[in-house]
Each structure stands twice: as C-alpha cells, then as structure tokens.
Amino acid sequence: MMERRSGNDSCEGVNFLTALLVRFPEVGSATLTHNGQLLALDFYLTRRLKKVELSEFEENLRLSWEVFFSLQRVRARETQFRRTDTRRGSFEHSGEEGSQEVDSIQIVRDVESMTVEELSLVVSLVSDRFGRDLAINEEMQEDDEEYQDDLVHRSLELVRSQSQEVDLTGFRDDMRVLIYASEGGD
DSSP, rough: OOOOOOOOOOHHHHHHHHHHHHTTTOOOEEEEETTEEEEEEEEESSSOOOOHHHHHHEEEEHHHHHHHHHTOOOOOSOEEEEGGGOOOEEOTTSSSSSSSEEEEEEEEETTTTTTTHHHHHHHHHHHHHHHHOOOOOOOGGGGHHHHHHHEEEHHHEEEEEEEEOOEEEEEETTTTEEEEEEEOOO
C-alpha cells in the first residue's frame, strides 16, 4: 500500500517559492525539483534573444558566480544556464497587428549552497542585461525589500532541512502567486 503524504509536507517549499516570487518580480516562475534539492528560475522575455547575447550573458553569469563563490567560500554542486526552448515562440497580442516574439532563459542551482545574496546577484545580472525586455507583472515596493529578503532566507533554510516528494512550481499571475505540485520529479 502506498503511503499518502499530507499537504503540509510541501508547506516549506510553497512558502519559499511564494517568498521568492514576491521578492523578485523579475522571476517569471520558479520550480523546486529533485526532492527540493534544485531550484530552477525562469525569466520571460518579450523578444527573441540572439545566440551572441546568450553567450555573452552566460559568460558574465559564470564569471560572476566564480567570483561570488570564491568570496563566499561556497562549493556549488549545480550551476546551469540555458534557453528554455519550450517557452519560446510568438503569440498574437489582442488589439495589435502581428505577433509578439517571446523567449525565456532558465538558471538552475542546488538549494544547499544557494543564498539570498546569490539570488539577488543573479536577478540583478538578468535585470541589468535584459531589463527592458523582461516580462514583469508588478513591482515590489522598495521599503519591503529587507523584510522580503528575511522571509526568503528563513524559508530557504526550512526547505534545506526537509525533503519533499513532489516538484513544486510557482508563477506570478497579476497580484497573486500560484503554486502547483506534480508527482514524480527525477
């Protein structure tokens, strides 16, 4: 007989994704996978990126990670950057002629070695490079930043201390953060 886990088993993951998406409106969606060991951050762009732009950004990201990890004495197990082809394409925009090109990039990190400071660095790098083209629902008020950083930090610590059996994905929809679970992460 298969044991059913209660909905509270993923509570810390839900809290973390919610805090993360509220704190960083630049992040289009975030997914906790591999029993809560990996975090994938998806950034959505309102235009298609050229290969040279992706290569230059990846080089800058990897150099920034290298310096950050060296200064923080962190040994990251997982650092990935990629274009997410499943979220590329075009769509018809109501009220306008023609279609809108869209693209997305994804950054994957292991939760164990990740910090709020690194999250801020990564989001800043993406925002600095692609800011005008980022699809952002709404901005966070500046005075909430320190409080939101603390929430992300505390919820990240709790996620690290617990294993979860479902993958969790969160995304922003207007003024809400929606989280859903799916069984069977790798």
